Each structure stands twice: as structure tokens, then as C-alpha cells.
Amino acid sequence: MQKYYKIFMSITLISILLLVYVYYKDSYFRNNPxxxxxxxxxxxxxxxxxxxxxxxxxxxxxxxxxxxxxxxxxxxxxxxxxxxxxxxxxxxxxxxxxxxxxxxxxxxxxxxxxxxxxxxxxxxxxxxxxxxxxxxxxxxxxxxxxxxxxxxxxxxxxxxx
Ligand SMILES: [Zn+2]
Known part of the structure; x- marks a missing residue:
């Protein structure tokens, strides 16, 4: 059980980081020449x-x-x-x-x-x-x-x- 929980948390964390990265990249492009x-x-x-x-x-x-x-x-x-x-x-x-x-x-x-x-x-x-x-x-x-x-x-x- 503990093992699956860790995998689940890892995937969630990676997804969040990815979202933050995409958002950052997007807003960086918007606000810059x-x-x-x-x-x-x-x-x-x-x-x-x-x-x-x-x-x-x-x-x-x-x-x-x-x-x-x-x-x-x-x-x-x-x-x-x-x-x-x-x-x-x-x-x-x-x-x-x-x-x-x-x-x-x-x-x-x-x-x-x-x-x-x-x-x-x-x-x-x-x-x-x-x-x-x-x-x-x-x-x-x-x-x-x-x-x-x-x-x-x-x-x-x-x-x-
Ligand atoms: Zn034309």
C-alpha cells in the first residue's frame, strides 16, 4: 500500500511541476519581446x-x-x-x-x-x-x-x- 501511495504522490508532484513550468514558460513569452x-x-x-x-x-x-x-x-x-x-x-x-x-x-x-x-x-x-x-x-x-x-x-x- 505504502508503495502505491509513493508512486501516486510522485506522479502528482511531477504533474504539478510540469503545469507550473508550462504556465511560467507561457507567461514569460507573453511578457517579453x-x-x-x-x-x-x-x-x-x-x-x-x-x-x-x-x-x-x-x-x-x-x-x-x-x-x-x-x-x-x-x-x-x-x-x-x-x-x-x-x-x-x-x-x-x-x-x-x-x-x-x-x-x-x-x-x-x-x-x-x-x-x-x-x-x-x-x-x-x-x-x-x-x-x-x-x-x-x-x-x-x-x-x-x-x-x-x-x-x-x-x-x-x-x-x-
Ligand atoms: Zn493573403
Missing amino acids: LGQDTINEIKQKEKELKYLVYKNYGLKVNIPIIIDDKIHANLYGYATYKNDNIRIVLNKKRFQETKNYMISYVLPHEYAHAMMFVFGDRTHENGGHTKKWQDICIALNGIKCNRFVQRDDILMEKVRF
Whole structure:
């Protein structure tokens, strides 16, 4: 009997410690900016995107990439065009579990939307996923460049004006 009690107590204790750890890790992430590694990876990707824009379109662009922790958790990111300012906003909450997806899939996808604004094309057709947008997305080495996304697709973004 004593033996089972010890095993039971051990499991309970381990579970509690695990919960505390997960909670701590979560709140640590929430209350802190993105790690330097992640920031460097975003910067590296941005450099590549700027180079590809220059190579394909002969344009030198500098589109701010904002990391926002106030946007809805379902939204990965979006491109905006407001008062002549073009920006890309990425959801900070999404970097925790899906960092590579954010950098390799979402960022080039949104960059292509931002480039549509640069070209003065603000069509709402198909959520901005026009053939022209697709061509830009592919030219930017995008992976998520399909024009007709599936329901429940991981890309829950919107184009905002
Ligand atoms: Zn899109």
C-alpha cells in the first residue's frame, strides 16, 4: 500500500511541476519581446525579400514589419495601406508555436500583398489574392501562394485598407 501511495504522490508532484513550468514558460513569452534569434531570422528574411523585389522589379522598398501582440490569435498577419503608409503586421502570439511558418510562409505572402499596394493595386477581388499577387508571391520565393485557400487553412489573414 505504502508503495502505491509513493508512486501516486510522485506522479502528482511531477504533474504539478510540469503545469507550473508550462504556465511560467507561457507567461514569460507573453511578457517579453521576441527573442533575438527570432528577430534576426525575421531581419534575414526581410533582407532576402528586399533583394528579390529589387531583382524582379528594380525597386528599392523598405516596408516596416510590425510584430503585434494585440491582434486576434487566429490571425497570422496582414498587410495594411493607411494614409499612404504600407506596413506588414505579424501576430506575435503565433511566433511561439509556429515560428518557421511565420517567417517562411506568412511573411512572403504578406510582403506580396504589400507589394500590390506599392504598385497601386488595391483590388479586393478574392481577398487580394489575384493572379498578379500570386506572381509576386512566387517571385518572392513564397511557399503559400495559392489563390484559393481551403477552409480551415492555417492562413487566417485579411487584407486591410
Ligand atoms: Zn493573403
